Amino acid sequence: MGEQAVRDAAVRAGEAAVELAVASRAAKDAALSAMADALVSRRAEIIAANETDVRGARAAGTGAAMLDRLSLDADRIDGMAAGLRQVAGLPDPVGEVVRGSTLPNGLELRQVRVPFGVVGIIYEGRPNVTADAAGLTLKSGNAVLLRGSSSARHSNAAIVAVLRDALTSVGLPADAIGLLPGESRDEVTHLMHARGLVDVLIPRGGAELIRHVVEGSTVPVIETGVGNCHIYVDASADVAMARDIVLNAKTQRPSVCNAAETLLVHAAAADAVLPVLLPALDAAGVTVHGDETVAAQGKALDIAVTPATEEDWGGEYLSLDLAVAVVPSLGAALAHIRRWSTGHSEAIVTGSQAAARTFTARVDAAAVLVNASTRFTDGSEFGFGAEIGISTQKLHARGPMGLPELTSTKYVVTGDGHVRG
Template sequence: MDAVQIVGELALNARKASRSLSTATGAERKAALEAIAQAIESRSAEILAANEIDMNNARAEEMHPQMQDRLLLTADRIKGIAGGARQVAALADPLGQTLRKSTLPNGLELEQISVPFGVIGMVYEARPNVTVDAAVILLMSGNAALLRGSSTARNSNEILVNVMRDALSQTKISPDVLQLIPSEDRATTKALLTARGKVDLVIPRGSAALIRMVVDEATVPTIETGAGVCHVYVDEFADIEKALPILINSKTHRPSVCNAAETLLVHKAIAPTFLPMALKALSDAGVILHSDATAQKVADTFKIASTIATEENWSTEYGVLEMNVAVVDSVDAAADHIAQYGTNHTEAIVTENKDNAARFIALSDCAAVMVNTSTRFTDGEQMGFGAEIGISNQKLHARGPMGLEAMTTTTWIVTGDGQIRS
C-alpha cells in the first residue's frame, strides 16, 4: 500500500470515528481526557522506555543538544503532559456555543453555533509532548486527529498514541478518532498535505522550514503556525531592574522554542547604562552575540565576545543560545527593524512610559505584544488556554496561541414554521 492509500484509509477511519465525538456530550469528552491523563501517568515507565530508544538514536546521530532537549521525556515532563490534558478537560466546552441569534421579520429564527472542523492533520517535529497536546485539544473540540510526527520521535509517539487509544477504548468515544501516520516514509507527509476532501485542515508545528514546506505544498487548508524571530526592545524609559531579567528570561529560559527572543533592541539614550550589563549577562549565560556597530563598540570596550551581525543574522530564528543586539534611535526605529526582520510572532517592550508602550503596540503587527514582561508568556498554557495546538502568526481565523475555540468553525441553524421563499 502506498502513502496516499495509507493516509486515505487512516483519514476514512478517523472520519467515521468522528461521529462518536460529534454526538458525545461535553462531559463525555472531558471524561475521555481524564482517562487519557490517568493512562499516561500509570504507564509512564513504558513511555520513558520508548523515549529512551529515540534518545539513544538521537545521540548516536549527534542531534543538536537543543533538539535533543525537545525530544527528551522525563518523569516530570510526563506528569506535565498529563496535567495539560486535565487542564484542557477543565475548560469550558467549546462546542454548541451560540455566537449569534436573531429572528427575521418573516419569523425565521437564526442561530450561529460552534462546531468541529471534522478531521485535522498535525505535522510536527521531534516533540512527543505535541502528540498529546494536539490529541487532547482536538478531542475536546470534537475533531478527529491525524498525527504525523517526526521519525526521530517514532517510538515515543507510537507508545503515546497507543496509550491514548487504549484509554479511549474504555470510554464512549472510538479510539479511531486518533490515528498515527507512519513516519518512516516522508511520502506520508505529502499524502496528508494533499488529502483534500478527506482531511479538513492541516496544522504544522515546528521549524520555519517545516512550516514553509507545509504551506507551500498543501492543497488541504492550513493554519500557519509561527516561526519566531522575536525581539525585546528596551526603551529609553525602561526600568533596568525589570529589563535585565526580562531579557535573560526571554532568551535563555528555553531557547529552542518559537517564543524565545532572537534580537535585543536598545534605545540609544539608555544604551550606555544598559548595554554593558546586558551584554555581560547574556555572555555569562552562554549566549553567542552578534552586534551592530554601536553595540559592538560596547562589547569591545568591555571585552565581551561578539561579532558584527550580518543581514542574515537579523532574520534568523536561532533556537539556541545565540542573539543579535542593535541600538536604535526611537520606538519607531525599533518598530521599523521589527517590521523588516520579524515574523509577526511576539514582540516585547520594556518601558515605564505608557505613550511609548501604546505606540509600540500600535506599530507591532504581530500575534502578541508583551509590555514589561517576557516573550516566553506567548503560550497557551501560560495564557490560561490549557495546552495549545500551536501559535498562529497569520491573520485568518486564528491568531496567537490556539486553544479549543480556535479548533472550531460554525454552523447556521435556521428554524421556521412552514415559511417558503417567494
C-alpha cells in the first residue's frame, strides 16, 4: 500500500470523523451493539481466518507467548463482543464539561471534551485489539486507522469487515473503521508521516515497535510501554497472600504486559516466603532466575534455579520465567525498581500501612498496587471497558486508556456582544 493510498484512507477516515464527532450517544451505542452482535454471529469466519494466521505463525517458528496472543477461539470472540457491549454502557465522554465558570466580565467559559478526530493505532499480534480499538474510538467520537501485524492480517481483515458491515447497518460511515493491510512496513512509515490527516498515533507492542514509532513519527504519539512489572514481598507480608498474588501475576496469563516479571523478597521474610513460593512456582512450570540467596534456597529444596544475570532484571519475559532476588530492605527494593522499572505496574505485598504508604509514594509507575496482583492493571478490570492500551508516559494519559483519554478539549466562550478593551 503506497503513501498516496494511506493518505487517501486517512482522508476518508477524516470525513467519517466529522460525522462521528456530532453523532448522538444513542447512535454510537446502537453501532457498538450491532458490532458485538455481528462478531458473535460471524465468529466462524473470524476463527477460520485466524486459523490461517496461526498456521502461518507456527510454520514461521513463532514462540508460545506470541501464538497465545494471536489465537482466537469462540470464548475470546465472545469476550471481544462483551467488551463492546460494556463500552456501550459507559458514559459518553464527548461534550462533558471538564470545568466552567462565569468570568468577572460576564463571559461564560466552558472547557468541554471533544474527539481527537482520526486515531492511528499500530499494534502487534493480538487481533482482539482490533475490536477493542474500534469500539473505544467509536464511542469517543473518533475514526480509527488500524495497522496490525502481518502475522494477524487475515484475522484483522475478517474482524474489520464484520465491524464495517455493522456500522453501515445502523447508518454510520464504514470508514469510521479502516484497516491498512499488514503486508509492508512502508505502510507504518506512511501512517507515521500523515501529519495533518492523522491526529494521534498509539503504538501497542514490543519495545522495538514503540521506540520506532515514538522516534520516527511526525504525528503526535501517545506512548504505551512494555511491562517489566515487579512484586515486592515486604517483611510483614502474609505468606499465603504473597504466594497467591505472585502465582496469579506470573501464571494467569504470562504473555501480557501486566504479568509480573520480577519478584523481590525482603531478607527478613525470605526464610518463610521462599520455601513456600519456590515449590509453588516450580509446580506451575515457572523457571526461576534467582540471585545467590534464591539459588541456595532452591538447592536446599531440590528445585532448579537459573542464575540471574543483569539482563534478567531488565527484561520482559512474556513467558513462564521470573527473576527473583532477596533485598535487605524496603529502600533496596525501591532502588531496584527505580533502576529497572518500565513504569507500568509495581506491587507490594505487606501487612504494614507505613510500608504501603512509602511504596505508593516513592514508586514512579502508571499503576501501583497494594496487596493485589499486577494483572489488575487493565481497562476492563478498572471499569473503563476495553482499553486502547496502557500508557507509561506522563503527558495527557497514563495507565489504562479508556474513553476520556481518547478525547481532547476545547473552550467554548459565550458572550453578549463582549469586546476586549
